[in-house]
Amino acid sequence: MEGSRSETSAAEASEEIIYTSVKFSPLRAKAAQEKRAPCLWPAVVRGLAIGFGILSISLAIALIWKMSDTHPRCPEQWVAYRGSCYSFSKEKKDWNSSQESCWAKGAHLLVISDAWEMDLFKSIQTECFWIGLRNSPGSGWIWEDGSELNGIKVLSNSPVQCCGVLMKGQLQASSCEFSAAWICEKSLR
Template identity: 35%
Template sequence: MDNQRVIYSEMNLAKNSKSQQRKSKGTKSSISEIEQGITYAELNLHNAAQDLQGDDKSYHCKATETKKPSNTSQAAGTQKAYHCGQCPEGWFTYSTNCYSIGKEFKTWNKSLMACASKNSSLLYIDNEEEMIFLGSLLHQSWIGVFRNSSDHPWMSINGSTFELQIAETASGKHKCAILHSDRLQSDGCDSSKIYHCKHKL
């Protein structure tokens, strides 16, 4: 019975989204409202799926809410990270990834090796949404981004060119990067910082 209600709810949202698009074509606010509606529906469907699995005692989720900063084009809201039994104990889930919150201070290279020993990677940021979310939860920490020199592009530890903006510090010669609140900035690889690990579900 719950499954039918979820399916009906999803189809109902799709119809409402189309009518909203027809009412106000091309405006940024209508797109933002539609995206927020879809995100809200996805969260509700995700929660409903968790409720259906709730009879399984090995499956346990605990939500942590964080305030989402408001700006002129988007209303303030909250985001949830689910601490689920699908990740190792002490890790939390956001989107399709598991994250471990570190407590140790290490250099960038030692942090990279410490995460590898946990069968994971040093925290890497896939997009701006993830950066803002993690920045609201985590203290200043290393991320899996580096460069060979200030003349070279920033590279992700997976080998791809890193696309997000990294603020340069005064010297501009640092080869590693950190997540600092809601932004990324360069830092010296030999300094000791907290590190966090990440792996895909």
């Protein structure tokens, strides 16, 4: 029996469970982590954000550039205002020659179509400019586009003054043979 007892205690000893405790120190864990390769995520995320920002700005600029190319523009030396382009001549001609000069540019002599446009051109306090206004016998003052002049008086000294000029902020009648500068107008559309 003794032999079997020693075998039993050896078996019991081998079945003992050994416990051990492991303590992790946060400082040591951090130090161990720093010894490994550094984490690149913050740098990658920052780089991606900058890249997407630059791409977004580039696309916005390209879109604005494209939109500006699709919108009609006034020719050089012309002034844009509320959907129209205006050209102020530097030379002087009679009314008919001024009209032909505008037509050659794909435009017409100025036709003042509303109060805003009238106020704008009345504010011009310079010499006279031919505009697209004529006195038609029996019909009165007619704009070049066929519309009637309404609610505005044209200053006239003589019945032979049949062409309209804009002079010192007022509409005035003049002989059509008089030499004056002129204002051409064309639509942006």
